Amino acid sequence: MLHDTSAEFHDFFERHYAELARLAHLLTGETDAADDLAADALVALWQRWDRLQAAQHPVAYARGVVANLARERIRSTVRERRRVALFWSRSTEPLDGPDVAVVLDVRAALTRLPFRKRACVILRHAFDLSEKDTAAVLGISVGTVKSQTSKGMAELERLLGTEAVGELAAGRRNQ
Numbered sequence: 001m002l003h004d005t006s007a008e009f010h011d012f013f014e015r016h017y018a019e020l021a022r023l024a025h026l027l028t029g030e031t032d033a034a035d036d037l038a039a040d041a042l043v044a045l046w047q048r049w050d051r052l053q054a055a056q057h058p059v060a061y062a063r064g065v066v067a068n069l070a071r072e073r074i075r076s077t078v079r080e081r082r083r084v085a086l087f088w089s090r091s092t093e094p095l096d097g098p099d100v101a102v103v104l105d106v107r108a109a110l111t112r113l114p115f116r117k118r119a120c121v122i123l124r125h126a127f128d129l130s131e132k133d134t135a136a137v138l139g140i141s142v143g144t145v146k147s148q149t150s151k152g153m154a155e156l157e158r159l160l161g162t163e164a165v166g167e168l169a170a171g172r173r174n175q
Helices: 002-028 031-047 058-088 106-111 115-126 131-138 142-160 162-174
Strands: none
Touching (some): 002 031, 002 058, 031 058, 058 115, 058 131, 106 142, 115 131, 115 142
8 A cells, every 4th residue: 555655656746846846946936946845845745645645636736835835935035135134234335226137037027026926927827727726726716816917917018028928928829
């Protein structure tokens, strides 16, 4: 029985690890953290595998775990940056404004979106999930998915330009 369970989990791991790491990378914008978040999510899944393998959509659950871990990592990083900024702001030298890149690529623009908008845009457009599946992954309503995706795309349009976002959406339709 244990061998069968282990083999089933190993198969799940082989089929979905890369996708979960890609999701973590798109949500956090951190290449190094993506593998760690995917691995942490899979460890959490293994601990509940006896219950999870009977679930209808274990991949959706796994995506939700990755999204939650990414949210926690982002929050932790923001708190740490605030602490560092407070420490350095005690100096008498004036702080320079933010160093804004001249050209923003899609990943940089995505990192500027609030987490929920970013997650909705990524799950809908990069992972081609339905509104219902996206809602299930994030634990929100379908209406929230629709509004957050729409607002996220509008912000990307503002950041990247109408033409660039139009090309992204068209590329998705052509796939």
